[in-house]
Amino acid sequence: MVETKSAQAKKQFYADGHTLPKCVNDGCTKDVVVREWKNWSIKSECTSCIDCRKNKKYTIQNNKKIIKKGSKRSIINDIIIHKKDFCENFNSHLGFKCPVNKEEWSNFAESLDLDHLDGDHMNNFPINVKTYCKLCHNRKSKQTGDWNSNKPSRRKID
């Protein structure tokens, strides 16, 4: 039987000595979820955290979204959700201005992504993971050539 490209890529990932980074959320000890093995495309959060965040299974304390221990069987610690409700480029730190006001994001939360500041998906430390809107994210990727510096996914698999 011929292995799928995805299975080959997965094998190669581990053969090259990589391990999946941990979920970016403070208090969570799980591995991030893989979006697509073929390009070594990985997310910043684990499946449980994504599920809790998307389905609003959290409580808000001091402006932080906390996933309470036991709110999902697989969650054993209180977890603080890292993703923000606004584009973190509101202060133009990417070198250009976010076209949307910080206050307006509540109506467009689905247009906010988690992005790795340095373009390296394996570098999943909270300080390197930012919430950017799709507009800022695209522009940043173009300017910094994220796709070129994204080492793992640059491997030629085809």
Ligand SMILES: [Zn+2]
């Ligand atoms: Zn998690």
Ligand SMILES: [Zn+2]
């Ligand atoms: Zn933005």
